[in-house]
Amino acid sequence: MKQYLTIGLIVSTLTLGCKITTDAHKNTPRADHEKKESIMTIEEISKFGDIAAGDVTGDGLQDILYQDSFGNVYVFKNLGEEKFAKITDPVFKVEQGYTIGAADMSGNCFADLIVSSEDTGKIYVHYNLGDLEFEK
Secondary structure, X not given: OOEXXXXXXEEXXXXXXXXXXXXXXXXXXXXXXXXXXEEEEEEEEOOEEEEEEEOOOOOOOOEEEEEEOOOEEEEEEEEEOOEEEEOOOOOEEOOOOEEEEEEOOOOOOOOEEEEEEOOOOOEEEXXXXXXXXXXX
């Protein structure tokens, strides 16, 4: 039986990349963006685990992180225009019972890998060092 990674979500595309402008009247940060609804099938997969989205490559586009049931975390690099390319080697390995998320916690314009453990009840942040390298 074939399984496919299908994503249905609202995609926000930042037009300013990682830079956020300030609203002059309220002195609050804001980003110009457009929203569109998108459903796409990216690639045939096996043994589905967990999924997250974040700009792990630092190019201003939201990439997809996919964790298989063995704990291997792969990146589907966003090429733009709803096209993705799978990075063939896993970028990280997590234990079973862990879930993943992505956000730029360090402020370096690269999404960091956030991992939560069902067993310990802890949340771990593995900082993105660039070039798809994460602190262990």
